[in-house]
Amino acid sequence: ETGVTQTPRHLVMGMTNKKSLKCEQHLGHNAMYWYKQSAKKPLELMFVYNFKEQTENNSVPSRFSPECPNSSHLFLHLHTLQPEDSALYLCASSQETPGELFFGEGSRLTVL
């Protein structure tokens, strides 16, 4: 139990579907992140929210739409994805000091 919970753990969707990934953190942190992890590639930052405000968007395609209603919850809305979007999507949270990232278990997404 890391204090960061992601649902669903596995998701299979077609290219025309709309789905959402959910993340909740119980650590009292003020920043939340979405990272993408593809095979043979380093973790790639997608979005950062600090106190509910988006502070970084790492040139992510608009078919990925984040939402942060409060400091404890983060969503990633998915629509008209491509097969190359299949990956492990990781949510993380951190406090400014000391600043370590704490990750959830990830949502394994497969796009058919």
Place this chain on the structure above:
Amino acid sequence: EDQVTQSPEALRLQEGESSSLNCSYTVSGLRGLFWYRQDPGKGPEFLFTLYSAGEEKEKERLKATLTKKESFLHITAPKPEDSATYLCAVRDNYGQNFVFGPGTRLSVLP
């Protein structure tokens, strides 16, 4: 632009055979260097944070060290349960991004 490389890409050790993993980095003002362990299909698990050159941290069979250009993760007398991918990441003083290396995949054989 911050960059992190790790070597070797993969490492096979016999149980009890000590070794070290390398993380080389370039960063404009290091805020922190982080080590994580990741098991297959799971999220990375936080191990250590190092803030300045010369700093060392230990946890069970693992010891992390830091210089101005690289960090080492020393594994002493490893056990099969230490098998995992070990990730290194840096954070600079100017943003909120953590830049990750590609990882070292460690296998410890009984």
